[in-house]
Amino acid sequence: MTKIKDISNFLESFAPLRLQESYDNAGLILGDQNSEITNVLITLDVTEDVVEEAIQKKCELIVAHHPIVFSGLKKITGKNYVERTLLKAIKNDVAIYAAHTNLDSVTGGVNGKICEKLGLENCRILQPADGLLKKLVTFVPVDHAEKVRQSVFEAGAGHIGNYDSCSFNIHGQGTFRGDDTTNPYVGKKGEQHYENEIRFETIFPAYIQGQVISALLNAHPYEEVAYDIYPLDNKFDQVGMGMIGTLPEELDETKFLQQLKEIFNTGVIRHTQLQNKKVKKVAVCGGSGSFLLNRAIAAGADLFVTGDFKYHQFFDAENKIVIADIGHFESEQFTKELFYELLTKNLSKFAVHLSEVNTNPVFYF
The missing domain is CATH 3.40.1390.30 (NIF3 (NGG1p interacting factor 3)-like)
Known part of the structure; x- marks a missing residue:
């Protein structure tokens, strides 16, 4: 059975929340991420009519482009459409998720x-966005360099434009001495050791730093892994x-x-x-x-x-x-199609419905 967090994790792997603008409120807005779902409704905006449609189609989750909540709410009393929409969703156990400027980027x-x-x-x-790239520098024994490289690349590092697996490598000599509490991969505790190593450098977007470092530590043979992370001012031409x-x-x-x-x-x-x-x-x-x-x-x-x-x-x-x-709505209307393609092609254990409600608030005479 699929849970809400399975869908949010997938969408955020495609459009990370860290890419949203400071004013935005993308992500799970309403609902329990551990709730199980069988039907999802896709819409551009969340309104009372859209929630009613979700109820009629037995959709436990609405995936929208525009967040129904942009700023904080101090009360939910039903005095405006936002509060009424949220009340209706809460009463009927309908969760709401939004991917907004992160999906734009x-x-x-x-x-x-x-x-x-x-x-x-x-x-x-x-x-293109700037301030999003970082450089990883680490030092690996020669016979483990390829394993570490591939692990870090598989975690998402090493992409420059249309190229992947990008890195720079220099041969050198590392030194270290472990105390009595250590269990060194090479050498002996208490003795100075010299090891032929590769200085391995690559870049990665900041929002995947956790998974990149985890991949490095899991693949590296040393008990204590030496690595540096540098912020870069380069433009990131894959995001913006x-x-x-x-x-x-x-x-x-x-x-x-x-x-x-x-x-x-x-x-x-x-x-x-x-x-x-x-x-x-x-x-x-x-x-x-x-x-x-x-x-x-x-x-x-x-x-x-x-x-x-x-x-x-x-x-x-x-x-x-x-x-x-x-027009705003007209320019973004195919976002529903984008959501549909992403979910149906990558996740298949639930039904996906396109909302039939026209949420465009602008009419032409």
Whole structure:
């Protein structure tokens, strides 16, 4: 039987919680992680109607993109939709889980799904994250170096772009002397020992440090393992905000906007003045992406697809790019499809249902 923690652990292995923005509240919001489940309901937003749908479909867990709770609640009395939704879920033992900006940040996440829908190629993160990489340096006896390397790589270290198993290795000589309480792998206690060793260096994202160090310690033969961890300022191009890619063939601006409107089934596209140029390179950001406009311009994008641009922000395009605001909900609607694919392809001991409730609060006349 599957438990809620099995689903949350899987989703967080794909989109770690440490990648969420400081204002966010991703993760298990309501429910007992040890509860068993047989049905999951997927939605973009959690509302009273969505909880009712979960009840009718006998879903013990709702997986959403947007957290129903962003800031702390001091009371739950039913005075607004958030409190009423939570009360209804609690009374009916329906758990709620959200993967939000952490799912926005990973390559195969929300923005990756948008790129897929648009048919973009050669996609990459528009604004790679910094401060997320660390370097591991350790010292291993020559005959155990390969075992330690492979163990650390299997734990997730050693990825640089499209390459894996990346490391640097230097031969050298280590020295040590154990006291009477030790049981050295090589040498004798109380005697100075010289051992031919490999200095092994590799990088890893900070959020997997625990598993990387655990793999190192389990594979290393020494009783006391010497290792160093250094923070790096390098950009981490596998994680960040927005994405950018190229169309297989360039299109007229009006043709692209028409296709965009059809694919995302949006009532209207708010856009800046067309530049009478072909569209080849496209930047995207699900949800509110205005903060990435200058990044999209600097990356040479012809057009930027996102939502929630304010009136004065449209002026910032300065005829350097076409902004296409398709709406917040519309830009993220395929996140439900993403959740469905992740869960059905990787976990199979429960039923997954796509919510039929339209949670878009914006209507077009």
